[in-house]
Structures are given as C-alpha cells and as structure tokens.
Amino acid sequence: MNVKIPFVDLNFQHQPIQNKINSAIQSVLQNGDFILGQALTDFEKAFSAASHALFGIGVASGTDAIALGLQACNIGVGDEVILPANTFVATLIGVIRAGATPIFVDCCPKTALIDLEAASAAVTSKTKAIIPVHLYGQMVSPLKLLNFAKTHDLLIFEDAAQAHLATRDGYRAGSVGIAAAFSFYPSKNLGAIGDGGMLLTSDAEVAQKMTRLRNYGASYKYYHTDPGTNSRLDTLQAAVLLEKLPYLSEWNRQRLHLAKLYDSELAPLVSKGIIPMQNQSDEGHVYHLYVVKITEDSSISRQDLQQKFIEAGIQTGIHYPIPCHLQPAFANLGYQMGDFPHAEALAKQILSLPMYPGLTPSQVKETVATIAEVLCEQKLVILNT
Numbered sequence: 598m599n600v601k602i603p604f605v606d607l608n609f610q611h612q613p614i615q616n617k618i619n620s621a622i623q624s625v626l627q628n629g630d631f632i633l634g635q636a637l638t639d640f641e642k643a644f645s646a647a648s649h650a651l652f653g654i655g656v657a658s659g660t661d662a663i664a665l666g667l668q669a670c671n672i673g674v675g676d677e678v679i680l681p682a683n684t685f686v687a688t689l690i691g692v693i694r695a696g697a698t699p700i701f702v703d704c705c706p707k708t709a710l711i712d713l714e715a716a717s718a719a720v721t722s723k724t725k726a727i728i729p730v731h732l733y734g735q736m737v738s739p740l741k742l743l744n745f746a747k748t749h750d751l752l753i754f755e756d757a758a759q760a761h762l763a764t765r766d767g768y769r770a771g772s773v774g775i776a777a778a779f780s781f782y783p784s785k786n787l788g789a790i791g792d793g794g795m796l797l798t799s800d801a802e803v804a805q806k807m808t809r810l811r812n813y814g815a816s817y818k819y820y821h822t823d824p825g826t827n828s829r830l831d832t833l834q835a836a837v838l839l840e841k842l843p844y845l846s847e848w849n850r851q852r853l854h855l856a857k858l859y860d861s862e863l864a865p866l867v868s869k870g871i872i873p874m875q876n877q878s879d880e881g882h883v884y885h886l887y888v889v890k891i892t893e894d895s896s897i898s899r900q901d902l903q904q905k906f907i908e909a910g911i912q913t914g915i916h917y918p919i920p921c922h923l924q925p926a927f928a929n930l931g932y933q934m935g936d937f938p939h940a941e942a943l944a945k946q947i948l949s950l951p952m953y954p955g956l957t958p959s960q961v962k963e964t965v966a967t968i969a970e971v972l973c974e975q976k977l978v979i980l981n982t
C-alpha cells in the first residue's frame with residue numbers, strides 16, 4: 598500500500614543538518630575515542646543542562662537507564678515500586694531487572710497519566726519509589742508528584758523517555774525526582790541513529806554510582822565495587838545527538854503547533870465520540886505522540902477506522918494495545934483482566950495519529966478529514982439499513 602502520510606518521518610530532522618551530522622561522525626572516527634569519548638561528555642553536559650539537572654550519565658538504552666538508574670538510587674530487592682499499568686513495557690522491565698517488586702496502578706482516562714489517588718491507595722510499608730511516566734510527551738504534574746512523595750516519604754524516579762524538554766508547573770522533565778530516565782531511540786523527540794539512553798540526576802552519589810554501574814561497576818580501572826554491566830552511550834551516538842540537541846526546542850514547538858491544529862480540527866468530532874487526550878500542561882506538552890480515543894459513542898470501531906486509514910495511505914499506531922499487567926511474560930505477577938479498568942479501556946480505544954516535525958498542516962487536516970468522512974459514511978450506512 599502506498600504511504601501518503603507516514604506515522605513518523607525522520608528525514609525532516611536529518612536532511613537539513615546532514616553535513617553537521619557527517620562531520621560529527623567523521624571527527625569521532627578521526628579521534629578514535631569510541632568508548633566514553635569527548636562527545637559523550639559534551640552531550641551529557643549539554644542535555645543535563647537543557648533539562649535542569651546537574652548530572653547526565655549516558656547509557657546504551659532507555660531500558661538500561663531505568664534498570665541501572667533504579668540500582669543507582671539503591672532501589673532493589675524487597676522494595677516496592679509503583680508504576681502505571683499503561684506504559685511501554687520497558688518501564689516494567691527496568692523495575693524487574695533492578696530486582697524490585699512492581700506495583701501497578703491505574704491511570705486517569707482523560708490524560709492516560711498515572712492516577713496519583715490510586716497510587717496513594719497502593720502505598721505499603723515496603724513502597725520505596727514511584728515511577729511517573731511522562732506519557733505521550735506530557736509530564737505528570739510535578740507539584741502533585743512532589744506532594745505525593747512527601748506525604749508518603751517516597752522517591753520519585755521519572756520515566757521521561759517520551760518527554761525530552763517537556764515542562765509543567767515550572768519544572769522540566771528530568772528535574773523533578775531523585776533521577777530520571779531518557780531514551781534516544783530514533784523516533785523519540787530526540788533520537789540517535791541507533792539505541793541510546795541517559796540517566797539525569799542532581800544527586801552526586803547517584804551520579805557516581807550510575808557512572809560505575811554502566812562501566813562494569815568499576816570505581817577505577819580493574820577495581821570493581823558494584824555489580825555493574827557494560828552499558829555506555831556510544832561516543833558516535835552522542836556526537837550525533839549533540840548536533841541534534843540545538844534543534845530540539847524548535848522540533849518540539851512544531852509538534853505542539855501540529856497538536857493544536859489536530860485539536861481544533863477534531864473539535865467537531867468530539868460529540869461523535871472521537872476524543873483527543875487532554876493537554877493539562879499548556880505549552881509544556883512536547884507531543885511525542887498525538888493520541889485520540891475512539892469511544893463507544895462513535896459510530897465506527899477503532900479497528901474499522903484503522904482499516905480506512907490503511908486504505909487512505911495514512912499510517913497510525915496504538916500506544917499501547919496491551920497494558921503491562923496483561924502481558925503474558927509477567928503473568929507471574931498475579932494481575933488479571935479487570936484490575937485496572939481505565940488502562941484496559943484505553944488500550945481498546947486509543948489511536949495515535951501521524952506526528953513529527955515536518956508533518957504539514959494540510960496533512961493534519963487530511964488525516965482528520967479521513968475520520969470525518971468515515972463517520973459520515975457510517976451514518977449513511979445506518980440510515981439506509
């Protein structure tokens with residue numbers, strides 16, 4: 598099938614700065630400092646500063662940033678960690694790899710962000726931390742989070758893999774908790790040309806432990822004080838990310854403008870059961886994804902709408918079709934269908950529409966027009982039968 602509007606197109610980011618990226622790669626080749634090289638140090642400084650954190654420690658992936666980051670915060674065996682059921686599975690994998698016990702809670706149906714009242718109810722004497730996932734590019738309210746953490750004496754460990762430079766309540770993603778995990782998977786708001794991740798923290802001890810954990814647990818060469826691993830962000834990836842970072846704010850601004858256009862174009866369809874996820878953070882939402890709900894009030898099913906999109910050459914996605922607590926690999930955690938009604942309902946209703954810097958306003962309008970047409974056709978079918 599011919600793709601008219603792709604879900605993501607990274608060429609719009611890379612083509613205008615192709616020469617810069619090429620020369621950054623060339624200079625790493627010339628320097629030969631492939632592991633823990635200068636560009637990595639430079640990028641760690643630049644990204645942590647941009648995110649209002651004191652330290653950045655580059656690792657091999659966002660998943661490693663979570664798994665090793667939790668260990669760096671001394672969260673592990675015997676500790677319960679609260680996380681939303683409706684996140685990408687990597688959040689859960691990180692908790693399990695750290696040796697901690699994941700405790701799922703439900704989300705708010707309007708934003709898909711973790712429900713802090715449900716989180717309060719899930720706190721026990723073993724709870725050590727909460728992982729707010731800044732899902733789709735919107736932060737969980739930092740003021741509410743800090744209040745929650747203070748009330749229950751818990752650590753906040755942010756999963757900011759979808760929220761590079763997002764802001765809310767005057768805080769930037771990555772500066773709210775004891776530490777925060779980022780991913781530079783290619784299609785994230787800031788993406789490498791391969792895998793990558795980073796832990797941000799303003800706690801010197803956490804930063805030092807993380808620096809050891811990613812490098813075989815070594816305090817210095819051949820002296821190992823922590824059960825670490827090999828998980829460093831390649832100098833080559835850091836060099837590319839360093840070239841892309843100055844453009845990130847502009848790319849995020851483009852995403853926000855496109856989202857506002859989606860919102861206004863979709864407004865007439867809200868009464869027909871097509872409901873965009875709510876933006877509660879004004880200009881601070883960085884729209885990693887633009888997600889709508891196809892509710893029961895709609896005359897068309899999500900599946901049929903997706904089929905129409907395929908026929909129209911418009912790519913869409915579902916983030917995510919199965920909540921973590923229902924994934925077969927984690928059945929041993931003992932959760933079941935019905936445990937988290939909002940997360941389960943969302944998994945059936947959500948649809949992610951094309952969203953990337955370089956997507957045009959007319960493509961946004963065409964995408965929404967496709968939904969409007971389908972709803973209109975459905976109505977005619979119903980009237981004629």
Ligand SMILES: *Cc1c(COP(=O)(O)O)cnc(C)c1O
Nearest residue numbers: 658659660685687688758780782
């Ligand atoms: C992408 C993502 C991760 C994992 O990052 P990787 O770099 O792919 O390992 C973790 N959490 C969330 C919410 C993500 O979107």
